[in-house]
Amino acid sequence: MQNIKNSRKFEKFSDFFAAPAAFLCVAITCSPLPASADTLTNSAITSISGENIKLNQIGFLPNSHKLAVVPNGVVDRFKIVKTDSDIVVMSGHLTAARYWSASEETVKLADFSSLVTPGKYKLRIDGLADSIPFVIAPNAYKALNASALKAFYYNRASLSLPPKYAGVYARREGHPDTHVLIHSSAASSARPESTVISAPKGWYDAGDYNKYVVNSGITTYTLLAAYEHFPAFFKAQNVNIPESGNGIPDILNEAMWNLEWMLSMQDPNDGGVYHKLTNKNFDPLTVMPDRAVDERYVVQKTTAAALDFAAVMATASRVLHPYEDKLPAGLPARMLRAAQAAWKWAQANPAVLYKNPSDIRTGSYDDSELSDEFSWAAAELYIATRNDDFYSAIKTEDLNATVPSWSDVGSLALISLAQNCDHLSARADCKLITNRIDGLAATLLAVWDNSAYGVSMQKEDFIWGGNGVALNQAMILIQAYRLSGRRDYLNAAQSVLDYVLGRNAIGMSFVTGYGYQSPQHPHHRISIAGGNRAPIPGMVVGGPQPGQQDKAGCSEAYPSSIPAISYLDNDCSYASNEVAINWDAPLVYVSAAIQALTAP
Ligand SMILES: [Ca+2]
Ligand SMILES: [Ca+2]
Numbered sequence: 001m002q003n004i005k006n007s008r009k010f011e012k013f014s015d016f017f018a019a020p021a022a023f024l025c026v027a028i029t030c031s032p033l034p035a036s037a038d039t040l041t042n043s044a045i046t047s048i049s050g051e052n053i054k055l056n057q058i059g060f061l062p063n064s065h066k067l068a069v070v071p072n073g074v075v076d077r078f079k080i081v082k083t084d085s086d087i088v089v090m091s092g093h094l095t096a097a098r099y100w101s102a103s104e105e106t107v108k109l110a111d112f113s114s115l116v117t118p119g120k121y122k123l124r125i126d127g128l129a130d131s132i133p134f135v136i137a138p139n140a141y142k143a144l145n146a147s148a149l150k151a152f153y154y155n156r157a158s159l160s161l162p163p164k165y166a167g168v169y170a171r172r173e174g175h176p177d178t179h180v181l182i183h184s185s186a187a188s189s190a191r192p193e194s195t196v197i198s199a200p201k202g203w204y205d206a207g208d209y210n211k212y213v214v215n216s217g218i219t220t221y222t223l224l225a226a227y228e229h230f231p232a233f234f235k236a237q238n239v240n241i242p243e244s245g246n247g248i249p250d251i252l253n254e255a256m257w258n259l260e261w262m263l264s265m266q267d268p269n270d271g272g273v274y275h276k277l278t279n280k281n282f283d284p285l286t287v288m289p290d291r292a293v294d295e296r297y298v299v300q301k302t303t304a305a306a307l308d309f310a311a312v313m314a315t316a317s318r319v320l321h322p323y324e325d326k327l328p329a330g331l332p333a334r335m336l337r338a339a340q341a342a343w344k345w346a347q348a349n350p351a352v353l354y355k356n357p358s359d360i361r362t363g364s365y366d367d368s369e370l371s372d373e374f375s376w377a378a379a380e381l382y383i384a385t386r387n388d389d390f391y392s393a394i395k396t397e398d399l400n401a402t403v404p405s406w407s408d409v410g411s412l413a414l415i416s417l418a419q420n421c422d423h424l425s426a427r428a429d430c431k432l433i434t435n436r437i438d439g440l441a442a443t444l445l446a447v448w449d450n451s452a453y454g455v456s457m458q459k460e461d462f463i464w465g466g467n468g469v470a471l472n473q474a475m476i477l478i479q480a481y482r483l484s485g486r487r488d489y490l491n492a493a494q495s496v497l498d499y500v501l502g503r504n505a506i507g508m509s510f511v512t513g514y515g516y517q518s519p520q521h522p523h524h525r526i527s528i529a530g531g532n533r534a535p536i537p538g539m540v541v542g543g544p545q546p547g548q549q550d551k552a553g554c555s556e557a558y559p560s561s562i563p564a565i566s567y568l569d570n571d572c573s574y575a576s577n578e579v580a581i582n583w584d585a586p587l588v589y590v591s592a593a594i595q596a597l598t599a600p
Contacts, residue, residue, distance in 0.1 A: 058501045060135075060136050065113050065491035068503065077125075094108040098451075102461075103562060116136070122134070132502075144511065149237075155526070157200070160172050183300070188270070190269035201257050202261030211277040213265055213276060221311065226593075228319050241253060262312065301352065343378075372409050378395075383424065405469070453503070454495050462563035470500060471589075474593075481493065504544075524571075542579075544563065547575055549575040
């Protein structure tokens, strides 16, 4: 399933190292950074983390499940004190010490779920420093959620960002992408090599400025699903983007920014979809979008791109339908027709796999297992059309639930089918669909229940983009909770959010701008090139993983090779500290879900 081979980052930056000019840029930006008084160095974080109490640094909802990780010691009790008065508001027993192989630590857990009164508190253990202050608040995750969504706006291509919306992150337009060349790998008789097409908008994918259909597919889907599952939450949200107040929820406006680009990635002559829109090489790390002016290309039509496109367009036609009168005329219907044309192309071209042409050195997102993409596209087309031929094409009997990733999208079919089971034809086996989701969630729950850190992630989940793995585990747990109402599923999902926000072996929040300690130097060109300001907030970094594929280009050493500690807050570290849209989208989903589903 998910492993390092499947990580496009690995593929991508292997190529990165093969490009001498780009490598030089890495070397330059990896020179030692000036010490900053208000940021802890990575080594400092690690040196204190072992003795520290670790918990979600953003805080909790009153009815959240609430856990903290406590270093092993002789004490077996904890207290919670109010920060303003030092009054003890509760005390409790720590769990027995247990070993977590991912961090090679033995720790205890403090469960303070019964504390539900809003306020500001610290967790106290005799003989240890108090925990950082944390809040219990009814809207604990609303700002985080809005920021995670706003991060997409900050990463929009083809748009200038004025101070009115972007504040200190205002910048000039980058990548109009109105003059994009058909690469030789994508040439056809109707569109020969070097034909000019226009394909503006979309989001920059990650640390780089390229746009990839496959990865933006799952990303856009995750945003659309967040709205489909929690419409009231998002209808009430205003994230201060140009489309705020236009009668369409901002999350749908944000999804539209990429959907409009994706539509332009389809060849109208045959329904095929280009795999990516890209430079030939990565831009230097220190170049802002408006100064990154390399020629842009669309490269090779692939089966995976056609199927992801079909799935996302069919989903969008469904989710956007209620706003049809506020959208360009006929857009949902146009999206469904585009989805069907892409599906038809994939039927005729069922095994066209992506491989970077020799002159293209950017991310590849290559995937050789496409049965899950066929199932997902078929499922979304079935929901949109209720045509039983599409249901047959899902092959639900062979479709096992797995934790979603850009290359493993089968569970997205199950999620959409479960969501829409009330509106399907008699062919749909909703019981089987529910059981598949529940079966996977039960496996994750068992891990959570037995975990020393109280999380569903295990040592093997610490791969490139492990925070994305974690948040997609939470996506599955949340589906199981929505289907079964079993509270443990929501608690386990809360624990994933806790992990990403600070209850981890490093003791830091992995979301830029959120938490007492958060990434200061993400591998993200706009944040790096933007100069002396905090990184763009609301972005999830990949997180610790032992591969350290970037260490040859980093002047700072990783503090450890232990999976859950192998992390470097340095912009050279694309293997642990890059950001990506497909890790941000599940943070949008999960933080909204927990805010919306946890009883007030
Ligand atoms: Ca809006
Ligand atoms: Ca696949």
